[in-house]
Amino acid sequence: MPRVIACQPVVQDGIIESSAGIVRSQEFSLAGVTLEMRALDPEVPSDQAIRHRFVRLTSLLLAIIPIPAALFAYALFGEEIISGTMLIGVTVFAGLLALTHRWARSSTTERPALALIGLMLLLPIVLGLLNPTPGSIFMAPSLLVIPVIAAASLLGSRWVIPTTLLAIAMAIGGHLLTDDLLTPPLREIALIRSIRVVTTLVLTAAIGWFFSRGLSQLIAASREANLRLAARARRQATLAYLGQRALASFESLAAATVERTPVTLDIDLCALAISGDEDGLWLITFADARRPKHLTIPVGSALDGALHDDQPTLVGLDRELGDERLQGTRCLVVSTTFTNGRRAALLACSRDHEAVGENEVPFLQTSLSLLSTAARRQEAETLRSRSKARYADLVKLSPDGIVTVDRDGLIASVNPAAASLFDLEPESLRGRRFTDLCLDEGARDDANGLFTSVIRDPRAKSRALWVERQDDERRRVEINAQVTTRDDGSREIVAILRDVTDRYHLEEQLRLSQRLESLGLLAGGVAHDFNNILTVVITSAAILRDEGRLGEQDRELVHEIYDAGERAARLTNQLLAFSRRQVLSPRHVDLVTAIREIEKMLRRLIGEDIELIVDLTDDLGTVYADPSQIEQVLINLCVNARAAMPSGGLLLITGHRNQISEPLAGQPQVANGDYAHLKVSDTGTGMDAATQARIFEPFFTTKEPGEGTGLGLSMVHGFVQQSGGYIWPESEIDRGSTFHVLLPRADRAADAGTTRNSTVRRGEGRILVIEDEPLVRTVATRILIGAGYEVIACDGPTSALETFAADTRGFDLVVSDVVMPGMSGIEVIKLLRLRQPGLRALLVSGYPRLPAGLEDSLRSMTLISKPFTPASLSAAVSAILDP
Secondary structure (H helix, E strand, O other): OOEEOOOOOEEEOOEEEOOOOOOEOOOOEOOOOOOOOOOOOOOOOOHHHHHHHHHHHHHHHHHHOHHHHHHHHHHHHHHHOOOHHHHHHHHHHHHHHHHHHHHHHHOOOOHHHHHHHHHHHHHHHHHHHHOOOHHHHHHHHHHHHHHHHHHHHHOOHHHHHHHHHHHHHHHHHHHHHHHHHOOHHHHHHHHHHHHHHHHHHHHHHHHHHHHHHHHHHHHHHHHHHHHHHHHHHHHHHHHHHHHHHOOOOHHHHHHHHHHHHHHHHOOOEEEEEEEOOOOOEEEEEOOOOOOOEEEEOOOOOHHHHHHOOOOOEEEEOOOOOOOOOOOOOEEEEEEEEOOOOOEEEEEEEEOOOOOOOHHHHHHHHHHHHHHHHHHHHHHHHHHHHHHHHHHHHHHHHOOOEEEEEOOOOEEEEEOHHHHHHOOOOHHHHOOOEHHHHEOOHHHHHHHHHHHHHHHHOOOOEEEEEEEEOOOOOEEEEEEEEEEEEOOOOOEEEEEEEEEOHHHHHHHHHHHHHHHHHHHHHHHHHHHHHHHHHHHHHHHHHHHHHHHOOOOHHHHHHHHHHHHHHHHHHHHHHHHHHHOOOOOOOOEEEEHHHHHHHOHHHHHHHHOOOEEEEEEEOHHHOEEEEOHHHHHHHHHHHHHHHHHHOOOOEEEEEEEEEEEEOOOEOOEOOOOOEEEEEEEEEEOOOOOOHHHHHHOOOOOOOOOOOOOOOOOHHHHHHHHHHHOOOEEEEEEOOOOOEEEEEEEEEEOOOOOOOOOOOOOOOOOOOEEEEEOOOHHHHHHHHHHHHHOOOEEEEEOOHHHHHHHHHHOOOOOOEEEEEOOOOOOOHHHHHHHHHHHOOOOEEEEEEOOOOOOOOOOHHHHHOEEEEOOOOHHHHHHHHHHHHOO
16 A cells, blocks of 8 residues: 655754745745755765874874973973983874874874874883883873773774773883882882772773764764765755756756656656546656656556645555556655646655655655746746737737837837838838828827827827828828837837728718708708798799880899899709708709710800810710709819819810729728719819818808809709719819719619790689798789689698688699698698598798608609799699699
8 A cells, every 4th residue: 555655844954844845945945046056965974084084183183292291391390200311202202193193194094093002002111211210100101091092082992992901001011110110118109009090091991982982973973964964965956956957948857857866866766747638648757768658557556546646655566557667666756736737746766665755755846846837937938929929910910000119219110001001111110210100290299299198108098190101192090009018128119000091081071061961951941031032032023024014124123133033043052952952853864965965065164275075985874863953063063173274274074984892992981883983173273181171161162252152062062962972072282183973873764855834824723822921922822813723822731721621612732831830731731631632732842852751642742942933833833733
């Protein structure tokens, strides 16, 4: 069964070793990025080496001490203790000790120690022989203690007893040799002294023996401590090396780990196991293999359980694995889970079952933590590389231009969309100042202001400005800018450029349309009220003119009044055309025929100093429009062209079929379809952008006061839009102007023309006139009565309903104004038809147009506009009553 090792943190010399964490110290951190630690491998001295050091030191000390000690004793006691001959002997003895010291420095045996002890044993005999005085005889045996202590220190406890016995023998021998030299009283003292020396030698030997044993244990403990220190130093050096390898790559760290761990832990092998995609399949990295090896570990086996256990586990492996390197080993398994969800484990294996244990757990766990960190780092680098690649692809494929600008305003990088926006190559944009691409000084100031504000306030800001392309085309660009920080810590501005030129023109078109719509409402209201007045003026003048009772002078005045009313009516029609409320008589018109019919008139209109060229293709086709309005469009455009060429020039009218299937450049409002495309071009003075923006506004003119009303182009614009078409100018200063007119083509032949009858037609029948304007009601009643009809006039819807209800004879026709207070003329007619089904009706209005969504029964009504003449009103009534 596997044995689980539970390791508790161990504190040694300021280093914390834990089975659950990374080894940390005050000097370095393996979790850091940079590791600076020397690989220490201290020497582990043996017992014999330590004693050799003691021999060298002792011999040196004893070579130095004898001479000063002899001189001191000579000065203190005189020749009684130390004679001159003894001084010479001590000097020779010191020299012998010095030679012994040199011998000890070069020798690794115990012989220098034995020679040193022998000299120390001979020293008392030599001193006694050189100075046979009682004092010397008494002092010399005491020196025998020194070789006993030296033997205990230098040679170990096994030499203590032989050295002590030899010293006791020499002490007894010395006593016997010197006994005859002493007087009887001194002999007794010498005997007592010798007994003390022998006793001292025995006690010293006992103490030395115990000291030598303790010294041996101390040396053994020191050796064990040195071995542990060496092992720790090797592990720390290996971890430092692995930590630096972790900065390279995970594969490099894995190879270094399985290679260095066996040497560091003194085991047979180390392997790294990482789980595969299938259960039981593991990827094993060995030190002696260039590539990881796939190995199947039986699910439910002891090793499989250890690999999936977060606790360190000892597992004995027999032949359950297919790899012979692991068979018959005992493995310490330390496992964890990587960030990608795969299990990973380090296996420290040895055939010596005592070689691995809990002491190796901290090192393996730290190594595994480094592997996990390297795996996370490599995975992060991979994700970062993929993110950079995706970012580069997004920048490259982005439809918006992306530009980076440094703090000096120079372009650092551009994407293809930005280069295409400026019609330049990316290389030619890099290093240029961004403001040099702006159209004018105002745009450059806007760009500088945007970048300055973004640098001061990092929040994203946007601004729209004009830039100039390489082909001199102006583009409206919306810039969104924000400050970012690069990897090196420097700051730069990222600007996203979006071409909004089409949107800008569309917004301008919308704003213009809204202005025209609001002005159109005003113009329509003014025209409606003014038409009521003109109706009275024109009809009254016509009646007076046709009566024949006026004199010649009065007749001329009436003609002038009638002509003035007609001119005022045409001005009103221009207002109605601008407001798109005029009465149109559309029919299918062949454009080629219509333009050719007025070509002669246009030549007379523009003068002889302007050359007119008309180029129309045969496929121009027909359009559904009012022929008179087509004439007005061409006349207005040609008159404006003549004013733009005061010194003469060329006027070109072209027409062709244009099948539009995709948005036009600069004109996104044009819908796809089949159009007749007319172009009126001149070689005149041209227009700037500001003039083009206002050219279709009513009452806007570039002519001198009194030379134009400013309604011509607004009327053209209103007619074209009312006919479902589009119009726009193209112009540059001193390069002429071109007006484009698109009218929807009609897929049918042109209608036959109609003639107009200007005489008053007479008839019979009862007519109900409904008009809230008294003067208009009076003249309408007078005209119809003069034409032979029986007329009953009402001043509004209420009066008309009451009159109709009270009348028993019925009416043949109802003539009603469209716009009246309280109820419209259409609603009144609907109520009257409930009482008299089939009642015929004629509608009259200042801007007569039937509202959308009318019932089919109301579409049979006839609609005429104000101001009407006696002839037009009588003709409309006659056409309804006598079709």
